[in-house]
Amino acid sequence: MNSSYFTLYSNCFLTKGHAGSVILDVHRNRYLPIKNEIAALLENDLTSHTVAQVKATFPDLQEGLDAYLNHFVENEYGFYTEEPQKFPPIDLHYHHPGHLNNAIIAIEGIEQFDYQSLLLELLELGCWHFQLLLLAEQYDATRLDELLSIFETSIARSVDLRFKYDCLTFEQYKALSFPDLRVISTVYGQSAETSHYINAGTVAEKYDNVFLHYVTRALDYQQPESYDESLFYQTLAFYTEAQSHNPGLNKKVCIDPEGNIKNYFTHSASFGNIAKDTVSTVIQGEDFQEKWHISNQQVAKCSACQFRFMCLSYSDLMYQDGTYKKVEDCTFNPFSNTWA
Numbered sequence: 001m002n003s004s005y006f007t008l009y010s011n012c013f014l015t016k017g018h019a020g021s022v023i024l025d026v027h028r029n030r031y032l033p034i035k036n037e038i039a040a041l042l043e044n045d046l047t048s049h050t051v052a053q054v055k056a057t058f059p060d061l062q063e064g065l066d067a068y069l070n071h072f073v074e075n076e077y078g079f080y081t082e083e084p085q086k087f088p089p090i091d092l093h094y095h096h097p098g099h100l101n102n103a104i105i106a107i108e109g110i111e112q113f114d115y116q117s118l119l120l121e122l123l124e125l126g127c128w129h130f131q132l133l134l135l136a137e138q139y140d141a142t143r144l145d146e147l148l149s150i151f152e153t154s155i156a157r158s159v160d161l162r163f164k165y166d167c168l169t170f171e172q173y174k175a176l177s178f179p180d181l182r183v184i185s186t187v188y189g190q191s192a193e194t195s196h197y198i199n200a201g202t203v204a205e206k207y208d209n210v211f212l213h214y215v216t217r218a219l220d221y222q223q224p225e226s227y228d229e230s231l232f233y234q235t236l237a238f239y240t241e242a243q244s245h246n247p248g249l250n251k252k253v254c255i256d257p258e259g260n261i262k263n264y265f266t267h268s269a270s271f272g273n274i275a276k277d278t279v280s281t282v283i284q285g286e287d288f289q290e291k292w293h294i295s296n297q298q299v300a301k302c303s304a305c306q307f308r309f310m311c312l313s314y315s316d317l318m319y320q321d322g323t324y325k326k327v328e329d330c331t332f333n334p335f336s337n338t339w340a
């Protein structure tokens with residue numbers, strides 16, 4: 001293998017941070033932490049020299065390098081080849097065809113605003129993914145069904161219903177289904193009925209295209225950001241978007257229970273209200289879109305972090321001392337490579 005080159009698979013991307021690096025595999029949705037010294041070799045020396053040439057340049061690395069490269073091969077992150085030029089990199093150009101991709105709507109009462117027209121407008125804007133946060137203690141199942149019927153035969157790819165209270169019967173939850181649409185229902189809180197299912201171990205059920213989950217924690221749509229590895233995404237779509245955009249805010253709109261149109265619920269800025277403004281007009285404003293384009297590369301701390309192309313964050317951003325900062329700071333320290 002010494003006369004060969006070593007290369008990572010095209011679906012495996014190297015991200016270097018200040019104190020650590022990762023190889024991010026977007027096919028298997030996983031990542032491998034590695035040392036910066038190895039990342040530097042993968043990024044520089046090994047792209048233009050054979051393994052033997054690299055070993056000759058760094059004699060101290062002889063066995064250590066073999067161990068690393070063999071580990072990458074065994075775990076299918078990379079391979080040896082005589083012809084590295086035959087494996088060009090993947091095009092990382094980001095494009096989403098719609099004006100929006102993602103809408104989160106917090107609803108207290110279905111009658112409070114014209115939610116039917118709102119959903120139709122969002123679908124018109126090319127929105128694919130919807131999350132409806134249903135906050136009232138009671139909903140009329142027929143009215144809810146009428147509202148959700150808008151998604152039937154629409155362009156929506158997913159509808160995520162989150163109930164703050166266990167307000168429908170088990171059969172009514174199951175009935176919120178469409179043959180061709182992925183619907184996820186999550187019921188928060190722990191009523192007698194919910195606890196029955198949780199205690200019976202039935203915390204997630206699937207009926208045709210409905211996934212029904214019961215969780216015991218409370219639904220708080222204004223909950224401050226908490227960061228951990230569960231918010232890391234290793235998909236090609238996420239990775240390409242994160243090169244030039246903020247995946248947590250880009251092409252997203254949030255409507256709070258008072259009808260305010262925001263980038264995200266926890267942000268202080270509101271750009272209009274669905275009682276008097278059309279979402280189409282608001283989301284096309286430069287001020288509304290400003291933070292869509294601020295990638296982690298432009299955030300001082302995140303630019304030093306090896307997780308910057310997989311980290312999902314909804315935090316607001318502030319411009320301070322010539323750079324951007326997240327209003328809700330994370331607990332990872334990219335300079336010491338440790339979580340607080």
Ligand code: SF4
Nearest residue numbers: 302305308311330332
């Ligand atoms: S918020 Fe920034 S520094 Fe924190 S884990 Fe995400 S990318 Fe890294």
